[in-house]
Amino acid sequence: MSPTVQAGRNEASEFRWPPQGVTRAPYRLFTDPEIYQLEQERIFRGKTWNFLCLDIEIQNAGDYRTTTVGETPVVVTRDRDGKIHAMVNRCAHKGALVCLKKKDNVASLSCVYHAWNYELDGKLKGVAFRNGVRGQGGMPEDFDPAQHRLRPLRVESFCGMIFGTFADEIEDVETYLGPEMASFIKRNLGRPLRILGTHSQMIHNNWKLYAENLRDSYHATLLHTFYTTFKVNRLDMDGGITLSERKWHHLSFARRAKMQEAAEYAEAKVHSANYESALDGPGLLEAWEEFDDGITHSIQTVFPNMCIQFTLNSLAIRFFAPRGVDQTELFWIYLGYERDTDEQSSMRVMQSNLTGAAGLVSLEDGCINEFVQRGTRADPDQSSFIEMGGREVESERNSRATETAVRGFWHGYRHIMGF
């Protein structure tokens, strides 16, 4: 081992959080490969529930859908009894990927390398040439197929989403979410769903920068000026932030309110206020009131790496998969309900223009986290400053000009990482 690597290793294992606590996030967290490896073990293979896919993606017996938990390849299946299973997508023989497509329908799972064959629940069914060929070769007498299966994850379905965990001892998904988070997910996803489209985006930053970004309600109207420009959403709308009991999930919501010119915008001469226009294509924002609680915009995160957005009528799951210490693949799964009328569906379709890789409102998130990654990588020992809205880590019912949910993320992160 080279002296440099050795030095890095010592520093990472001796990593200490700054004394100011969660109001600081050391830049090392976004660039250190050893911390990234520890996260795979302590977060993604640790005591968390990870979003795998939607129930409707594997509706029929024999359907499979591949995904990743952290960087671990995982396959989710439905067996002939309708039961859902999830396994590490890695042959018990040599470790090759077993399922190669995003989705398929199969009678059993078969590794292409040496034709080892598994039941839909991951049990080893057949080994090619187990008894040899013409009496020669073959597996040893004591070969026990029961000892060689695809490594299972525990799975649970909640509101049409399938979650998986590597942890042996963990509460059920609903308890993991907590009552406030669970009830808002039921509001948004608690009825038969329909997928309207999907795509993904490669963002060149550590996954935690996107996790912060989703929880950062402070930036929303400052960076994303399309909303402000077209008077769709402003911090002066009624809204707030709810943190889960363990602080690591959050819900940010806004209610439709009469737009007022906030003096703070005018005084700060922020970019958001310098452009006034009506839409030439107002069809973009045609919307209907779907719920009677008045909430028109919400972003809800589930630790570690998913989010549910409901902005106007645009319902989507965002899932951001780490692809290396400085790469993240952000998946967009746009949803509607089975009960939607054609008119409602088409409003959801038009509003999909607001988000995603080319989202009029949020496309900046594709590059802003990369700007942080590039800005910070030379100085791992310096930290970001996170004191907007104070230093507390509590729900904030009356304002979104706060970074409380970002502090909440780091609160949960420190706990599970042991930092």
Place this chain on the structure above:
Amino acid sequence: MHKVLDKSSKQMGAPTRDQVVDLIAAYAHSVDDMRLDIWPQFFTSDALYHVTTRENHEAGLPIGVVRCVGTGMMQDRVKAFYSANIFEPHTYSHIIGRSEFLEQTSDMVVSARSNFQIVRTMETGRMDLFAVGRYLDEVVIEDGQPRFRKRVVILESRNVDILIVIPL
């Protein structure tokens, strides 16, 4: 104004194949030259511009990456590009394959499929193969000029690098 859009004409009926090929080239070059202000003029007033992925297209799913119905929505994208959206400056260079003309089903409309590749150059000088796919076009004559009535951009990959803010 690009010369394809500039020619005054009282043409009626369907565009010629040459006009369609010229329109496809002029569109790409005006985007490459960052003349985004004229981008909506390549379309009829009620045109559909839809960017999606091969996966969505084959599954018949309606949501892709961009959907503009009518030039008003295209104007909004152009305005957002110049006034609202924030991104690292970059430019495109299109390479378009020979167009295949599809069987004509109407006296007024010419349909064509053209493969494309777009190389993106970033502010830092980095160049990448940014997008690969095909244009499925329907071209008509409106106000004497050939224009897209429908342009569906089908990306081969589900995955977009960083973001899309310049039209493809």
